[in-house]
Amino acid sequence: MPDLFDLSGDRVPLADADVRLFPDALGPDEADFAFRRLLSHTPWESREVVIWGKKRMQPRQIAWYxxxxxxxxxSGAxxxxxxxxxxxxxxRRRMEVLSGARFNSVLLNLYRDGNDSMGWHSDNEPELGPEPVIASLTLGASRAFLFRRRSEQNGTPVKVMLxxxxxxxxxxxxxxNWQHAINKEAGVTGPRISLTFRAVRTRSGSSEDRSKGAGPATPGPVNPKRR
Structure with missing residues (x-):
């Protein structure tokens, strides 16, 4: 596997972390196509989760593939x-080519407007392994993605616009070492979809159960033309 951070992308200046931003992961037409298709064709659902011992409805809609x-x-779900x-x-193929990683799953989050949010957390569940690689693709409205050190939770967050x-x-x-969140934003009126690609350990204990190779170095188009 190639070194993740020998690839292109802008490094986000966080100590004790490996974070990069790819501003043009999808071209405008590809991003528009994917956003419209996912918004209208995904079976979005609201789920109840346990947060600090209390059951609450997630302040966004989700789908897991x-x-x-x-x-x-x-969170108990x-x-x-x-x-x-x-x-x-x-x-998935596009994110794998950009990251040099392999993914076997993706969590889709729909933030319907600025009232939807995501609380502070780290993606450190056991099935993700000790150093998970997560590629988060944004479609739709821009939102501020916040980072804070787990050991300094009262410090000033680092903001990255997605x-x-x-x-x-x-x-x-x-x-x-870090937590991340998306706060409510009163000025955001449009929807945002995030797709967080990841590799989870399956029943066989592996996060790379796909039998086929990584494929060509250049991915195909996201919105292939109909013949």
Whole structure:
């Protein structure tokens, strides 16, 4: 596997973390196509999770896709994967080429407007492994993605703006040392979809159950032309 951070992308200046921003992960037409298709064709659902011992509805809608057996558990909820769609397969391939990593699952989050949010957390569940690689693709409205040190939770957060077609890559010790969140934003009126590609350990104990190779170095188009 190539070194993740020998690839292109803008490094986000966080100590004890490996974070890069890819502003043009998708071209404008590709991003527009993917956003419209996912917004209208994804079986979005609201889920109840346990936060600080209390049951609450998530302040956003979600969908979980992945390889067979790539179940994901967090906040007292278990998510069984829906089968990959053609579009999600193409997006996965694009993120794999940019990151140099392999992914077997993706969590889709729909932030319907600025009232939807994501609380402070780290993606450090056991099935993700000790140093997970997570590629987060943004489609739709721009939102501020916040980082704070886990050991300095009262400090000033680091803000990274995630725009339409942008991918944020987190790896190494990022989840061990930092938390991230998306706060409510009154000025945001449009929807945002985030796709967080990751590799979870499956029932066989592996996060790389796909039998085929990584494929060509250049991914195909996200919105292939109809013949």
């Amino acid at each position: 992945g390889d067979d057996g790539a179940a994901y558990r967090y 278990t998510f069984a994967p829906l089968p990959w769609t053609g579009l999600l397969q193409r997006l 725009a339409h077609g942008t991918m944020l890559l987190m790896a190494g010790q990022t989840q061990a």
